[in-house]
Amino acid sequence: MASATGGSYTQRTTNNNYSLSGPPTEVDYNPRELEAFSELFKQRRIKLGVTQADVGKALGNLKIAGVGSLSQSTICRFESLTLSHNNMVALKPVLQAWLEEAEADAAERSRHPEIYDPEEEKRRKRTSITxxxxxxxxxxxxxxxxxxxxxxxxxxxxxxxxxxxxxxxxxxxxxxxxxxxxxxxxxxxxxxxxx
Known part of the structure; x- marks a missing residue:
């Protein structure tokens, strides 16, 4: 399995069918839940050392119907809660799936650092200020x-x-x-x- 920030994903993830083009059909979230997830997503993304642009590009690899690569500004607007409610609702499960995969990938890297490219790790991670x-x-x-x-x-x-x-x-x-x-x-x- 390839990296969550740029490679392929498991079958479980590729079978999800989320669309940004219409209102959510299965699940709706209250604004506080979206706000909490948005903040959690941002903190965990930064901790992983992944930029908003990297997330947007990686989403294109998920092969989710109606969701290709997203721009950095879309991820930024999700994190700052400036997207419409419907788009926030549609993006939440997509970003949640990406985050779970990225964290699993990071955990795997920490368990087996010898099989990953050390040059890739040299980039300094973004500092998160509490x-x-x-x-x-x-x-x-x-x-x-x-x-x-x-x-x-x-x-x-x-x-x-x-x-x-x-x-x-x-x-x-x-x-x-x-x-x-x-x-x-x-x-x-x-x-x-x-x-």
């Missing part, structure tokens, strides 16, 4: 959005994160603030022109 780490980083950011290299080292040590992770988080946060500022200015400008 909610408490995020709150701490946000608190530091509110006091000093541009900390010195020394301060970044102190924060990294305190939170038990790599210095580069903290540095990149601060850069990303400043960019996010800048986008929000320009977005707000654009809305104000648009509103002023309408009056």
């Amino acid at each position: 909610d408490s780490e995020k709150r701490s980083l946000e608190a530091f950011f509110s006091v000093q959005p541009r900390p010195s290299s020394e301060k970044i080292s102190q924060i990294a040590e305190k939170l038990n994160l790599r210095k580069n992770v903290v540095r990149v988080w601060f850069c990303n946060q400043r960019q996010k603030q800048k986008r929000m500022k320009f977005s707000t200015l654009g809305l104000l400008h648009h509103a002023a022109n309408r009056s």
